[in-house]
Amino acid sequence: MKAAKIKQLDLDLLEKGKIYRFWLSLTSDGFGDPLSIPIFVAQGAKPGPILGLSSAIHGNEINGIPVIQQLFRELDPNQLSGTILAAPVVNIPSFLRKRRRFQDNVDLNHIMPGKARGNVSQAYAYAFFHKFVEQVDYLIDFHTASFGRINSYYIRADMSNQVSAEMARRQNPQIILHNPAVNGTLRGAAEAIGIPAITLELGNPNVFQPAIIAQSLEGVYNVLAMLNMFDHAYESQEGANIPVCQSSKWIYTRKGGLLHVHPKVTDYIEKGQLIAHQENIFGDRIAEYRAPQAGIIIGKSVSPVNSSGGRILHLGILK
Numbered sequence: 001m002k003a004a005k006i007k008q009l010d011l012d013l014l015e016k017g018k019i020y021r022f023w024l025s026l027t028s029d030g031f032g033d034p035l036s037i038p039i040f041v042a043q044g045a046k047p048g049p050i051l052g053l054s055s056a057i058h059g060n061e062i063n064g065i066p067v068i069q070q071l072f073r074e075l076d077p078n079q080l081s082g083t084i085l086a087a088p089v090v091n092i093p094s095f096l097r098k099r100r101r102f103q104d105n106v107d108l109n110h111i112m113p114g115k116a117r118g119n120v121s122q123a124y125a126y127a128f129f130h131k132f133v134e135q136v137d138y139l140i141d142f143h144t145a146s147f148g149r150i151n152s153y154y155i156r157a158d159m160s161n162q163v164s165a166e167m168a169r170r171q172n173p174q175i176i177l178h179n180p181a182v183n184g185t186l187r188g189a190a191e192a193i194g195i196p197a198i199t200l201e202l203g204n205p206n207v208f209q210p211a212i213i214a215q216s217l218e219g220v221y222n223v224l225a226m227l228n229m230f231d232h233a234y235e236s237q238e239g240a241n242i243p244v245c246q247s248s249k250w251i252y253t254r255k256g257g258l259l260h261v262h263p264k265v266t267d268y269i270e271k272g273q274l275i276a277h278q279e280n281i282f283g284d285r286i287a288e289y290r291a292p293q294a295g296i297i298i299g300k301s302v303s304p305v306n307s308s309g310g311r312i313l314h315l316g317i318l319k
């Protein structure tokens, strides 16, 4: 199937019961050529809402890409009510460089919804938000941990919003983090215009992790069933037992040195438990770190060389 090059995505013009591929231009590059993102559209045979899927707004966070590919490989649009609009790679320049931030070193997930006559990253963010996000009724945004860190499979969602809370539970994640959306994030900008949105944190950067990818695809089907867009038997794998953190905090090193982090992701820890130590280059133990309070390990550093203020672990606080 060829992918047509387009400047605008007009869903009303697309015939029902079909799958489409496009290259949607957002801005243009230094040659004056369009800077375009790949787009999938599944136009359902029956009417219904529009679910948006966006991945790799951080260019090195790629576990969401195969989730979207697999969904569109197997989906029958004749069985679909409504539309699925998916952008497997939002941040094109940084996807190609395997980097998190945009080409001007700005984090696109801090400047949403962008600015029409703004700087390089603002203009790109604006075009994406305007041409893609404003079209959807619900949004799932796929991320992973950052470079040098690993994550559990966890969801960031505003659990005080009933719709996004149910979208989050239906991912069957290892952990849910209640996290009212922050200004400038894609999720925050979407929620500000009334689009319920969740952020999926799918493991680690720069890799494909098949087990997490499969589980996340199941989560997308569970949301399609929730929105009455597709028949799918939703089985709550962990039911009410998914740990829901009310807040979270990063714990940092006091000094520089080689860092060893003790707990694994998803481990529960007690207040005062030894969670990490640092050694000097001769292997002498020079610092120890204890948990400031009880919680669950959402993510952790796997990057041993640290200056003062290096990240140790991301602690989820359950109450």
Ligand SMILES: [Zn+2]
Pocket: 058, 061, 143, 144
């Ligand atoms: Zn991210």
